[in-house]
Amino acid sequence: MTNEANSEGNKEKESKNFIEQIIDEHLKNGRFNKVHTRFPPEPNGYLHIGHAKSICLNFGLAEKYNGKCNLRFDDTNPSKEETEYVESIKEDVKWLGFQWDGEYYASDYFQQLYDWALQLIKDGKAYVCECSQETISQNRTTPTREGIACEHRNRSAEENLDLFQRMKAGEFPDGSMVLRAKIDLNSPNMHMRDPIMYRIMRAHHHRTGDDWLIYPMYDYAHGESDSIEGITHSVCTLEFEVHRPLYEWFVQNLNIHAPQQIEFARLNINYTVMSKRKLLQLVNEKHVSGWDDPRMPTISGLRRRGYTPESIHLFADKVGIAKRENVIDMGLLEFCVREDLNKKADRRMAVLDPVKLIITNYPEGQTEMIEAVNNHEDESKGKRMIPFSRELYIERGDFMEEPSKKYHRMYPGNEVRFRYAYFITCTGCKKNEEGEIIEIYGEYDPASKGGNSPDGRKIKGTIHWVSAEHAYPFETRLYDRLFSVENPDDAEEGKTFLDYLNPESLTTIIAYGEPSLKDTEAGYSCQFERMGYFIKDKDSSGEKSIFNRTTGLRDSWAKEQNK
């Protein structure tokens, strides 16, 4: 290594994303003297990879600036939220490796929020409106036209106070009235045209039970919750950009701590969908086995698929943070798992599409144990023994009766290395009446034991194998992208994203693995040499194993063939 390379390496001034630049500025100009972020999921579904980006951002910011990050459940809509989701969210955040500083719920603040609403009413900045949903919407008109004030807008503070308290007390039916902020009916920003702060809803809340009959809306609750927790930087996605003036209006008019809301572009990945609504639909309509189906972009799905927290961190790191719309290639996610798994996954041999190979010059009935390295990237992983015998299974694709150009696996007359074992020269094959190859024959060179070249002769191909007699059969689930088009969201006329589901997103086969695969537990992740990364699924039980394919290996041979 040259000195130049060294000094280059030390220089690496990592560039900051725009949010960090804003924070630097705030720290410099004294607006804030610390960093306190929060991750605010609504417990109405499972977390997905898009949330992971946000989690890594928020918790990452706190780490970088030596600050704090809260986990806050935005549970202001009891009709959609459930405890099951709260638990899964906590599990996912922890699995990603983050520990929140405070665990909060917007519902913890219902009383404070209510009191502040009373204050706004007294200040003449909020009023109870009895208009119907349609009327309110109509009166707001369109952005280009002025809004229309309804007869409730100029009620006295006393009357509003009385009405609002009676709303809370349950004197009025659901939906009969709302509390509205009195801001600006002519604002070009529709969110400022007297937004709704509270609605009457007789729904059982997962935490406050039946204590409340009125519930605050997002816009009223979110900024205030941030404020209560002393959040400095309230990071959210782009669609809330238009809400920022409203966010600021509330903290300003309540005269409470004002966090800075900053918006960034949400994550999009091709060949999948990211909206909670659509993910929920996939689950409800049983297009997938559940929220944690390995094809789902959910964190629990990725986990079951074999993704590691590290691979997701790497991914979040690589996609970056910015404000422009983006679509990340699924290939990047796959690159990230391989990058991580290559270093730590055990190597094992398993044949996914088996065909029998008989070594005609190998003694019948003999079995010998072959030593194999667990991971060439990490010698500390040690070695293991694998049985070898006269009859083996090899991959159907590793034999060609009439080889194509550049093919250097088994074909009549060609010598191939059987990984860790011997050099075997193919001598022919047998076919059934349909012309399918049912057996392949070969002769081994006893001097090449261990797979080493006895005389230094070059062998182009190395293939994996499994002793037929000792093979351990197990179910293998080969996963592919869930959708067959890049962007299932933009469905053509008369179709929905469901019409683009990939019928081959899951293929179940029986694979034959080396015996060591039997003594593994669910969650055991390894590389089947030359085939890809696999993880033992939780559906496994006792002797029965199920392995999910996390992702295949890079395959430049397949690319070559597609030319």
Added chain:
RNA sequence: UGUCCUGUGGUGUAACUGGCAACAUGUCUGAUUCUGGUUCAGAAGAGUCUAGGUUCGACCCCUAGCAGGACAACCA
């Protein structure tokens, strides 16, 4: 339609706040290799949406367009 946001290689993100565009991924070559994996070496690929302007000099600033996105829920 109105307001706001965004516009840099195929994709994603940078560019020390004005000094002729970097990194990653992807693609293609080649080398190494007991995984057609990994690793290594190299190449191609944008002249920064367009048109003006300011400036010695602009991806960064200004003006006008164009394109894409967000919003017009008693969802978040």
